[in-house]
Amino acid sequence: MKGLRQTEVLVIGGGPAGLSATLEAASLGCHVTLVDSDLALGGQLIKQTHKFFGSKDERAGTRGFKISEILLEELNSYKGTVEVHTNCTATGFYKEDGVVSCVIGEDEYFRIKPEKIVMATGAQERLLPFPNNHLPGVYGAGAVQTLMNVYGVVPGKKVLMVGAGNIGLIVSYQLMQAGVEIAGIVEAMDKVGGYWVHAAKIRRLGVPIYLRHTIREALGDKIVEGAVIQEIDDRFQPTGKEIKIDADVICMAVGLTPTCELLWQAGCEMVFVPQLCGHVAQRDLFMRTSHKDIWVAGDASGIEEASAAMVEGRIAGVGVAKALGHGEASEHSGRLEEFKRRLADLRGGEVGQKICQGISCCTVNEWGV
Amino acid sequence: MDLIEKHPILEFKHSKKVKFSFDGIEMEGYEGEPIAAALHANGVRIYRITPAKEQTRGFFCAIGKCSSCFMVVDGVPNVRTCVTPLKTGMRVETQLGKGVIPMDA
Numbered sequence: 001m002k003g004l005r006q007t008e009v010l011v012i013g014g015g016p017a018g019l020s021a022t023l024e025a026a027s028l029g030c031h032v033t034l035v036d037s038d039l040a041l042g043g044q045l046i047k048q049t050h051k052f053f054g055s056k057d058e059r060a061g062t063r064g065f066k067i068s069e070i071l072l073e074e075l076n077s078y079k080g081t082v083e084v085h086t087n088c089t090a091t092g093f094y095k096e097d098g099v100v101s102c103v104i105g106e107d108e109y110f111r112i113k114p115e116k117i118v119m120a121t122g123a124q125e126r127l128l129p130f131p132n133n134h135l136p137g138v139y140g141a142g143a144v145q146t147l148m149n150v151y152g153v154v155p156g157k158k159v160l161m162v163g164a165g166n167i168g169l170i171v172s173y174q175l176m177q178a179g180v181e182i183a184g185i186v187e188a189m190d191k192v193g194g195y196w197v198h199a200a201k202i203r204r205l206g207v208p209i210y211l212r213h214t215i216r217e218a219l220g221d222k223i224v225e226g227a228v229i230q231e232i233d234d235r236f237q238p239t240g241k242e243i244k245i246d247a248d249v250i251c252m253a254v255g256l257t258p259t260c261e262l263l264w265q266a267g268c269e270m271v272f273v274p275q276l277c278g279h280v281a282q283r284d285l286f287m288r289t290s291h292k293d294i295w296v297a298g299d300a301s302g303i304e305e306a307s308a309a310m311v312e313g314r315i316a317g318v319g320v321a322k323a324l325g326h327g328e329a330s331e332h333s334g335r336l337e338e339f340k341r342r343l344a345d346l347r348g349g350e351v352g353q354k355i356c357q358g359i360s361c362c363t364v365n366e367w368g369v
Numbered sequence: 370m371d372l373i374e375k376h377p378i379l380e381f382k383h384s385k386k387v388k389f390s391f392d393g394i395e396m397e398g399y400e401g402e403p404i405a406a407a408l409h410a411n412g413v414r415i416y417r418i419t420p421a422k423e424q425t426r427g428f429f430c431a432i433g434k435c436s437s438c439f440m441v442v443d444g445v446p447n448v449r450t451c452v453t454p455l456k457t458g459m460r461v462e463t464q465l466g467k468g469v470i471p472m473d474a
Contacts, residue, residue, distance in 0.1 A: 134426060
């Protein structure tokens with residue numbers, strides 16, 4: 001293992017939140033090291049071909065992968081002060097000395113000691129328990145998007161989508177754009193969870209949406225050959241007849257949960273918030289956690305849309321700059337106010353209410369430091 | 370290879386085509402793209418067999434987190450093929466069980 005590296009700010013995760021945190025901190029004069037476990041920066045943005053909702057400030061109407069390109073172009077202007085490592089996983093935080101261990105690829109380890117850290121580690125997909133869910137062909141929705149939208153690989157011939165939230169609907173539509181047949185969409189609730197515009201597109205194309213249905217099992221010996229689905233009652237218990245569906249891919253779009261292992265390791269105060277889809281770190285208005293040197297942003301701080309992740313990243317970026325003494329106090333407060341306004345715009349709707357409720361459960365005005 | 374030919378929004382810019390082998394069979398893929406994506410494009414779905422129950426595993430999370438796509442690459446087991454870039458001449462093999470760590474490396 002090589003010697004200990006130093007950096008002013010370490011941003012872990014180069015998705016919408018991490019990129020935004022990096023840009024904001026760099027714009028205020030911070031030296032930043034950005035690490036991302038994927039082969040390219042941009043996180044989930046690079047596989048999102050749909051036009052964003054949200055607000056004008058957060059580029060509503062622009063496709064996700066284009067937003068990523070815009071952020072990466074902005075990053076180019078900080079070549080002297082931002083160091084980027086891709087295919088680089090932060091594997092541990094050692095709270096005794098504040099050192100973070102990272103590995104590039106499979107075996108090139110290094111240790112780094114940052115003054116401040118922004119954890120923008122994103123989310124991971126949930127899976128449902130059902131027989132044979134281990135079979136090749138049961139894929140996460142994010143994984144399917146990666147295959148087809150980033151690498152141009154056809155994920156399968158016929159896909160059964162599980163989950164009619166926004167991700168399930170959008171990915172179904174994207175699969176059809178890539179020429180793949182959708183056998184149907186299964187949704188346990190009695191209504192579509194995602195935006196109606198997405199559902200309408202799917203319905204117009206004749207794809208059946210099975211509401212109040214669940215997947216009972218995947219069929220196949222070595223790989224997925226189909227699935228059995230069944231209607232469920234109000235208590236989510238199977239009822240009615242089983243339907244057999246032919247498919248070579250079962251795509252799971254049943255939600256995400258924050259990736260927060262490093263926050264746990266750091267001993268940050270954590271709280272379970274259902275509205276934010278899992279355990280999240282308590283944070284102040286600048287997204288600083290209970291650990292005085294650690295900030296959090298994006299899905300790692302609670303599952304929401306990429307638009308909000310970008311603003312949270314900006315806020316965390318201002319937060320670390322402020323703590324490091326970069327930039328004027330008036331600038332920090334001015335930018336914070338501006339970003340708070342933009343978040344409020346994004347969270348104005350019905351979905352936003354739930355998010356706001358969740359955030360109120362894990363936000364403190366100020367840490368008593 | 371099973372690639373998307375026409376897409377209403379995206380234009381795929383692949384890198385250089387290279388040759389690699391899967392269980393001794395020669396295949397083609399794009400340099401720098403994940404091994405798992407190259408295999409999938411070649412119709413390979415089964416990446417490993419689990420140690421205890423001998424079940425099949427394949428592609429799953431695509432972000433290097435779930436261990437489903439572990440394979441033996443150039444003799445080294447437990448390589449996360451979804452985030453390991455393909456190189457020319459790579460020897461990729463289905464992983465049986467836990468794999469054997471080469472001790473002479």
